[in-house]
Amino acid sequence: MGDFLWEWYGWIKSMHVISVIAWMAGLFYLPRLFVYHVEVVGSGNPTDDLFQVMERRLLKAIMTPAAVSTWVFGLCLVFTPGIVDWSLWWPWFKATAVITMTWFHIWLMLRRRDFAAGQNRLTGRAYRAMNELPTVLMFFIVFSVIVKF
Numbered sequence: 001m002g003d004f005l006w007e008w009y010g011w012i013k014s015m016h017v018i019s020v021i022a023w024m025a026g027l028f029y030l031p032r033l034f035v036y037h038v039e040v041v042g043s044g045n046p047t048d049d050l051f052q053v054m055e056r057r058l059l060k061a062i063m064t065p066a067a068v069s070t071w072v073f074g075l076c077l078v079f080t081p082g083i084v085d086w087s088l089w090w091p092w093f094k095a096t097a098v099i100t101m102t103w104f105h106i107w108l109m110l111r112r113r114d115f116a117a118g119q120n121r122l123t124g125r126a127y128r129a130m131n132e133l134p135t136v137l138m139f140f141i142v143f144s145v146i147v148k149f
């Protein structure tokens with residue numbers, strides 16, 4: 001297993017980074033859609049329906065598959081011999097940040113369901129504030145995995 005992962009290391013890491021890009025694009029964009037949905041569109045009109053379609057497709061067709069493949073390829077890298085030294089800080093920082101990123105993804109899924117049920121309770125300001133979270137986490141993750149402190 002270890003030999004197989006080593007042989008494919010470059011390809012697996014490439015797929016990991018490609019998946020990360022797709023996932024992050026959605027994590028940045030979906031909260032912005034929610035801001036416009038609350039502040040400009042409202043609910044119970046044709047534009048509301050259009051936003052609901054965009055939000056559902058973004059999550060189901062792009063974000064969730066990208067999150068799953070980020071995890072799958074990321075875990076392959078974790079199990080590649082000699083890649084992760086758990087006596088350093090960076091794997092723990094990165095693990096904490098990716099678990100928080102995954103929580104944020106689930107939080108967005110739940111908020112999308114609220115919109116779909118016409119029961120959103122949050123303001124545009126709240127979604128704007130939450131939109132900062134993936135940016136902060138991205139800094140943590142990239143510094144961890146590249147600087148490897």
Ligand code: HEM
Pocket residue numbers: 013016017020024070071074075077078083084098101137138141142145146
């Ligand atoms: C979801 C769970 C994740 C796991 C289990 C995971 C795990 C890993 C591992 C073990 C490596 C290999 C490091 C090396 O080759 O030295 C890696 C590379 C990388 N990861 Fe992740 N990762 C995850 C999510 C993310 C996320 C969310 C981002 C960005 C926001 C990210 C960005 C990167 C980058 C840029 C690299 C390449 C770094 C380099 O080789 O210089 N990862 N990941």
